[in-house]
Amino acid sequence: xxxxxxxxxxxxxxxxxxxxxxxxxxxxxxxxxxxxxxxxxxxxxxxxxxxxxxxxxxxxxxxxxxxxxxxxxxxxxxxxxxxxxxxxxxxxxxxxxxxxxxxxxxxxxxxxxxxxxxxxxxxxxxxxxxxxxxxxxxxxxxxxxxxxxxxxxxxxxxxxxxxxxxxxxxxxxxxxxxxxxxxxxxxxxxxxxxxxxxxxxxxxxxxxxxxxxxxxxxxxxxxxxxxxxxxxxxxxxxxxxxxxxxxxxxxxxxxxxxxxxxxxxxxxxxxxxxxxxxxxxxxxxxxxxxxxxxxxxxxxxxxxxxxxxxxxxxxxxxxxxxxxxxxxxxxxxxxxxxxxxxxxxxxxxxxxxxxxxxx
Ligand code: NAD
Ligand code: TYD
Numbered sequence: 085x086x087x088x089x090x091x092x093x094x095x096x097x098x099x100x101x102x103x104x105x106x107x108x109x110x111x112x113x114x115x116x117x118x119x120x121x122x123x124x125x126x127x128x129x130x131x132x133x134x135x136x137x138x139x140x141x142x143x144x145x146x147x148x149x150x151x152x153x154x155x156x157x158x159x160x161x162x163x164x165x166x167x168x169x170x171x172x173x174x175x176x177x178x179x180x181x182x183x184x185x186x187x188x189x190x191x192x193x194x195x196x197x198x199x200x201x202x203x204x205x206x207x208x209x210x211x212x213x214x215x216x217x218x219x220x221x222x223x224x225x226x227x228x229x230x231x232x233x234x235x236x237x238x239x240x241x242x243x244x245x246x247x248x249x250x251x252x253x254x255x256x257x258x259x260x261x262x263x264x265x266x267x268x269x270x271x272x273x274x275x276x277x278x279x280x281x282x283x284x285x286x287x288x289x290x291x292x293x294x295x296x297x298x299x300x301x302x303x304x305x306x307x308x309x310x311x312x313x314x315x316x317x318x319x320x321x322x323x324x325x326x327x328x329x330x331x332x333x334x335x336x337x338x339x340x341x342x343x344x345x346x347x348x349x350x351x352x353x354x355x356x357x358x359x360x361x362x363x364x365x366x367x368x369x370x371x372x373x374x375x376x377x378x379x380x381x382x383x384x385x386x387x388x389x390x391x392x393x394x395x396x397x398x399x400x401x402x403x404x405x406x407x408x409x410x411x412x413x414x415x416x417x418x419x420x421x422x423x424x425x426x427x428x429x430x431x432x433x434x435x436x437x438x439x440x441x442x443x
Contacts, residue, residue, distance in 0.1 A: 085112060085113060085114055086112075086113050086114070086162045086163060087113075087114045087115075087116070087159055087160055087161055087162050087163075088105070088113060088114065088115045088116070088161070088162070088163045088164075088165055089116050089118060089155060089156075089159070089161045089163070089164045089165070090102060090115055090116070090117045090118070090164075090165045090167065091117075091118050091119065091146055091164070091165070091166045091167055091168035091194065092119055092125070092166070092167035092168030092169060093115070093117035093118075093119055093130070093141075093167065094117065094119040094121055094125035094126055094127055094129055094130060094141075095119070095124050095125055095126075095129075095167060095168075095171070095282075096124070096129075096171075096276070096278075096280050096281040096282060096285075096315070097167055097218070097276055097315055097318060097319070098117070098119070098165075098167040098168075099126075099129035099130055099280045100278060100279065100280060100315045100316060100318075100319050101165065101167070101318075101319040101322060101323075102115055102117060102130060102133065102139075103130075103132075103133065103319075104316060104319035104320065104323070105319075105323065106133050106136065106139070108323070111137075111138055113138065114138045114139075114140075115138065115139050115140070116140045116142060116155060116159055116161070117130070117139070117140070117141050117142065118142045118143075118144040118146065118151075118152070118155055118168070119141070119142075119143065119144070119168065120143065120144065120145040120146070120168070121143055122170075123282075123432050123433075123436075124170075124171065124172075124282050126280070126282075126427075126428060127141070128424060128427060128428075129280045142155060145190075146168050146186065146190035146191075146193055146194050147185060147186065147189050147190045147193055148193070149193055149196075149197070152193055152194060152197040153197050153200070155197075156197050156198065156200070156201035157201070161198070161201065162212055162213060162214075163213070163214050163215075163216065163326055164194065164198055164214075164215045164216065165216045165218065165322060165326070166191065166194060166215065166216065166217050166218055167218045168186065168190060169186060169187045169190075169218075169249075169250065169253075170182055170183045170186050170187060170246070170249070171246070172246070172282075172284055172285065173222075173244050173246045173247075173381065174284070174381065174440060175246075175284075176244055176245035176246035176249070177244065177245060177381070177382050177383075180245035180249075183245050183246055183249040184245075184249050184252070186249075187246075187249035187250055187252065187253050188249055188252040188253055188256070190253075191217070191252075191253035191256055191257070192256055194215075195215070195256060195257065195260050195266070198215050198266075199260065199264060199266055202267075203264065203266075207264070207265065208265065209265065209266070209267050213267050214267050214268065214269065214326055214331070215257070215266065215267065215268040215269075216268070216269050216271065216322060216325060216326050217253065217254065217257045217268060217269070217270045217271070218271055218273070218322065219250050219253065219254050219270055219271065219272045219273070220247065220250050220272060220273060220274075221234050221272050221273065221274045221275075221311070221336065221338065221388045221390050222242065222244070222246065222247035222250065222385065222388065223240050223242050223247055223250055223251040223254055223272060224238045224239075224240065224241060224242075224272070224388075225240075225241030225242060225243055225247075225385065226241075226243060226385035226386045226387060226388070227386065227387040227388065227389055228386065228387065229307075229309070229386060229387055230387075232389070233389045233390065233391035234272070234336060234388070234389060234390050234391060235336065235391050235393075235394075236272075236333075236334045236335070236336055236394055240254070240255070243383050243385055244383055244385070247385075254270055254272075254334075257270055258270070261331075261332045267331050267332075268331070268332065269325050269326070269329045269330075269331065269332075269333055269334070269335065270333075270334040270335075271321065271322060271325055271334070271335050271336075271337050272334065272335075272336050272337065272390075273313065273318050273321070273336075273337035273338065273390075274310070274311035274312065274313050274337065274338035274339075274341075274388060274389075274390045275310040275311060275312050275313065275388070276312075276313055276314075276315045276318050277312055277313075277314065277315065277410065277411070277414055278314055278315030278316060278410065278413075278414050278417070279315070279414065279417040279418075279421070280424075281315075282428060283425065283428065283429060283433070284433075284436065284437075284440075286310075286345065286348065287348065287352070287411075287414065288418060288425075290348070290349050290352045291352055291356070291414075291415055291418045292418070292425055292429065293374070294352060294353055294356055294370060294374060295356070295366060295418075297366065297369040297374070298374070299374055299375075299376040300349050300353075300374045300375045300376060301376055301378040301441055302345060302346060302349060302375055302376065302377050302378065303345070303377075303378060303379070303380050303381045303384060304377070304379075304380030304381070304384055305377070305380075306344065306345050306346030306349070306375075306377065307344050307345070307346065308344065308345050308384060308385070308386055308387065309342050309343065309344055309345075309386070309387040309388065309389070310342070310343065310345070310348075310387075310388055311338045311339070311340070311341055311342050311388050311389050311390050312339075312341050312343060312348075312407060312410075313337065313338055313339050313341065313403060314403065314404075314405035314407075314410035314413075314414075316404075316405065317339065317403040317404055317405055318337060320401065320404070321335075321337045321395060321399075321401045324395075324399045324400065324401045325395070325399055325401075328398070328399045328400065329398070329399055330398065333394075333398075335394055335395040335398075335399065336390045336391060336392055336394065336395065337390065337392060337395055337401070338389070338390025338391075338392045339390075339392065339402075339403035340389075340390075340392070341403075341406075341407050342387070342389055343407070346375070348411075349375055350372060350375075351411060352411070352415065353370055353371070353372060353374070355411065355412055355415050356370055356415060357370050359412075359415060359416065359419065378441070
């Protein structure tokens with residue numbers, strides 16, 4: 085039985101990954117989820133699986149050496165799947181330090197603990213151990229409109245404190261692979277969307293605001309391009325890279341699904357109108373008039389676009405959920421989970437929203 089240490093499993097992608105793994109492997113795996121439960125970590129995301137015998141939650145900060153070492157000492161970890169990070173670009177612009185702390189120092193702490201637990205006296209590692217570092221396409225910087233893609237050998241050129249801190253963490257993993265022969269893979273994925281995403285990010289924020297009849301704040305001219313991937317496809321890519329990826333390699337994950345932000349916002353309004361029952365009062369305010377162009381994000385990256393050729397060829401991964409289907413499923417999920425949304429948007433979220441958007 086493989087024992088996985090998942091970090092940041094109470095966040096958006098981590099929670100989707102844990103659900104995916106139990107759906108796929110049931111009782112044949114064991115998962116330990118280490119998460120500090122920051123504002124972005126929500127135990128409610130995992131309530132359906134929290135009583136499983138083969139699941140353990142540990143509240144731990146990945147920068148806490150003792151806590152992390154204890155997890156390795158008490159469990160025979162085979163695979164680390166490292167999601168834990170500060171992940172929101174806007175927050176990184178107002179408060180960069182916590183990004184350096186968690187994303188860079190936290191990754192170093194985790195790498196050290198894994199190395200101490202796994203490395204044999206002769207400097208080699210037992211067969212089957214792997215550290216999967218989950219990263220982002222944002223480390224490659226910004227592409228011009230309609231031209232070029234990010235490949236695995238595209239030089240790193242991060243432009244926000246978030247992407248710089250993720251680039252720092254990737255480079256540490258690369259350095260461990262080179263220096264110690266540390267068994268790892270890095271995946272650099274494009275923007276994810278789907279259930280359980282915290283509504284500070286574009287898609288859930290727009291769904292939430294539209295349902296409430298609030299303005300839809302589009303940064304700049306709304307023509308920035310992101311390459312969107314349904315979160316379950318990302319979870320499956322990680323699973324496949326763990327099983328089939330060659331050690332020490334990086335794999336870019338994306339599905340050639342580029343969209344301008346304004347297109348996404350209009351699609352959300354259109355689908356909401358189709359999905360809401362005829363007599364639902366919220367239909368009345370669901371028009372493009374809700375769209376409000378606001379001041380642009382500082383240093384706003386223009387375009388991201390992944391070339392997924394390597395993962396397709398070497399690992400056999402392809403996205404399964406096309407955007408038209410994935411966005412509808414996502415919108416329905418937020419509809420059906422109003423209580424989840426109410427919980428995450430109370431308290432701290434309100435304060436964040438007011439200070440970010442000055443309302
Ligand atoms: P998220 O912000 O939703 O979740 C992050 C999780 O990490 C939370 O549960 C939080 O409590 C936990 N965490 C934060 N700091 C911690 C610490 N010091 N110790 C332990 N736990 C801590 O993020 P997400 O969107 O799920 O992203 C997960 C990973 O995937 C990140 O590494 C991110 O860089 C990467 N990624 C995200 C996207 C995307 O579109 N969201 C795309 C590509 C890559
Ligand atoms: P976001 O979800 O924060 O992801 P990232 O910046 O990591 O790609 O933002 C996606 C795009 O949407 C990005 O170009 C910024 C834009 N955006 C808005 O226009 N308005 C908003 O309120 C937010 C949160 C994002």
